[in-house]
Amino acid sequence: MTKAGHPCHPGDGGDEPFITQHPPHPERPDSPAGEHPGDGPLLPDGTPECTTLSAGAPEGSDCVPLTPQQHSLLLDAIAHPGTGRYVEQLVWRWQGPLDTLRFTAAWQAVFDRESVLRAAFDVLGEPRIVLHEHVRAQVVRHAAGAVAWDELVERDRLSGFDLGSPGLLRITLVDEPPAPAGPPAAATRILLTHHHVLLDGWSVVVLLQEFYRAYLAGGELPGGERRPDIRDYTRWLAAQDTGPARGFWSRALTGTAPPLTLMRPGPGPVTGQRGHGRAAARLDAAEAELLRTWAAGHAATEAGALQALWAILLYRASDARGPAPVGFGVAVSGRGIPLEVAERLPGLLMNVLPMTIQVDPAQHLPLLLAQLRDLTLDMAAYEWVSLEQIQAWSGRPADEQLLDSVLVFAHCPRMADGLETALAAQDICVSLPGAVGSPAAYPVVLLAGRDADGGLALTAVHDRGRIADDAAGQLLGQCIRLLRQLPHTADDTTVGDILHLLCEQDPPPVTG
Template structure:
């Protein structure tokens, strides 16, 4: 089929109703014809011709959630050195706007709630700022401030314009051009098209000539119409089925260690940390990639996944990967929003070898490439995810690799005007973290863009160092398991494992906390130890009560490594019971009476407790097994006349002090044993860390089912 016949069929296809389009595609598939290779026809009349593309619909929705945000701005700052013909510059932008429909378009909601692309009537207004009279240092500061301000200034998608141009004059032959477009009409590829065509138009107008640019085969609205018709006719469902199978049923949020809590409403402010990868290392990476039959992109993506796994411990990772979506000749030169986002899911653990990981990533990437036309927005809708404004759906980190980036500094216009790029750290970002790797002028660059709401610059700099060292480790031995690949350099490893582990303080871990309590009671017997509900006890009174109960427990067989359940209301009896168990040499198991019966039964059975300390009004609610004895502390005390001196019961630092059960959120609760030595060290560390002394008071607010209870009880 020749090109003319293909174009006629494409025009006919677009004009058909949905059912006939589906039949048309099915017939082509039976004949082995791929409709995606048919040309995009220009100027086809249709009722929905001015409707938005799928990507534009989602971008409008995101903008509508926060119209004052600059999160989806695409900024650029270009230094112009040499004689500048300002009328030619204005004419160049006017020619660009005339050539590209998207640059003269706004998006308006109609009375029936539909969204349409509407022509913008007003001409572009180029703002001019003269900084010529300022000192050189102040000029550069003003340039950086203006670039950052422009990059974050919001757009009005309904009224436009969606291209913003500002010209800063620094000297007679030194200017800075600030360009900002909204993502709904542009993408990264489009910015390169814009700069290239601007230079050609500027050259032509400067020389009073016509620019020799080929005519545009189609406009963005032609592409949007063609895309909707093709995907709606069945291709969308075919690709959606693939992605739904890839994503699975669980969609975990990536839990990177943050410097600050995640805000409910992110500011989308970010910063950028850049570095150049050593040329020798890049060649080694290329060699490893060739050896395993993968691209450099796949290898670097694998390394990024290893970094994320090692930072989070998570084994099911999702990384967003943008694709240019410019796989058709007629749209290569268009300015518009074509870029699509794919979610590459990788499953790995510490035992996965890096070579196996590369194989999995290759399979995943090739599958994604074969199903790259499904708009990301459709996948999000189909999964019916619980939406949150605080993080991006499906993935929270992005990886983008560009094999070759145009070097703007190499561009020169005929008049001798030279172009240079101005970089600044501040960025807007929709993601927690993005890693961009790109090759420019023979060097591999890496840029980490991070959300300022979440991370400090020092954290990302450290992460970038770990990523670089990880790459060195991979080329040294690609067969390594993921958990063995070195992230830390020798100096950092020594600091973490040796230097930071040293301290001058000596904790008296040889003495258990109840022995330290006894020493305090002997030193200050009349000092107030506890205050609760209008009552108070001195150290001597509390110690004597605990001693009498401890002797009763010893008589019932409590000793080292014997676990005693404690199910009491908050109050003085709870503290006395805990001290008594420890004085008897045993270990207590905290059992919150408010817990569900099933959980309490699980904890009692798993701990092997044969004795339960409780209160009469609680026993009927507690699931006490028949082989567990109960001792109610609110009944007549059989030990009331017992010896109240300190019992001589020896425990060692390694003996159990208590057993704390986990929450059980990922399955059955699990008991964690804490030794006397660990509890004693923690109590002293807390006292020194908070600088507590005899004049301080500690509020016992933590439930005794958590470790903070021991810190609050014994730390002061």
């Protein structure tokens, strides 16, 4: 349950913005959150708060049925309390003046406009979404030196959310100390934490742009509540004929060996590690541009190139001989649907779909790229179908995990025209938000996206019980190595040639 007076979880759900500012600790300016009274409320009693779900809906509340995807994720989140599963975080820098009251008022204006930010879950009877009339925006600001950033991020993720209380998004500001030399320049790091069962990454970028508009307007947003919203999306989804989707996915998964494994389980004991880890690597801007140019020359994208290499790495790790199927999940935006302004609709539309492909060492690499591109186009018509539905249509047992790995290539709307210029006119510069990477229900999730410098950043979030930290680092290192090699390959390069580049390295082991 939430704690009354908790700055990250206000207990009364009123309609006024909630602001907390913490000064530096007078004796330990570098002390982490939770070690002095100013930071203590961040995590009551210093222990991670479990994911909770209080039931019930206020009288007269508007209620919305869960989508199939939300139903599956909600049950999984409740079944894994205290893990931070599906608690997503974005981080970026704000350079220039930042007025806390105006900042919070702007977020309050977004909360007032967006029904999804006033939503919670009720599990009395059939689980459903409850839309509340008023919810306070949750903003906490720490002065420079008041908290240790990395510990703050981790504690904020583990504190979780009460899914039965509205306001499943909160913002934390941490001022940066002035540079030791030169004139002082105001800079603030921003942490936005939200729950994936209600919002995806695309949605948060949409909401963030609305916030910028409100901040530029002094903390106000013109117009009333957004429509279409999650109510309209749920109605649209319920009206869809699932027959063609059922036929497509039944055919797509026929003949693949269940489950669509990440790797063949390795011998020996379990890793002995617990929790989730992260490994990061990147291509610099020049390397990333070479990759994009090479992919475009093969009528593909950098995301398609990453899919091809991931398929090759999975094939190699499976120790197959000759042609063999591999499978992995790919994240799709879920917004390529015939629903009015779906690209601007905040909610959980982003989805994970299974991609299976036959990998043959004798096959030319451009042909593998073309097959993955065509498969992506075929799947696009059914990106609104949940993985839970696909699992049922495949005829496989409900307790059998369909996927062991997922590729997430950043799907985000572009910054609205004029916003950066308008911010700059007020001496404000904001960086692109970057995903921290939250634990999920898969042994490994590979996050990819362009960074602020034009490079390609990769982050592997892995289950340390299945994949040890060093194995995850090896896997990511091999992937980066092959991405650097792709622009230098010829058109007649085969999958076997790519495999040969790693012949001196063993596949990273995975514990079954």
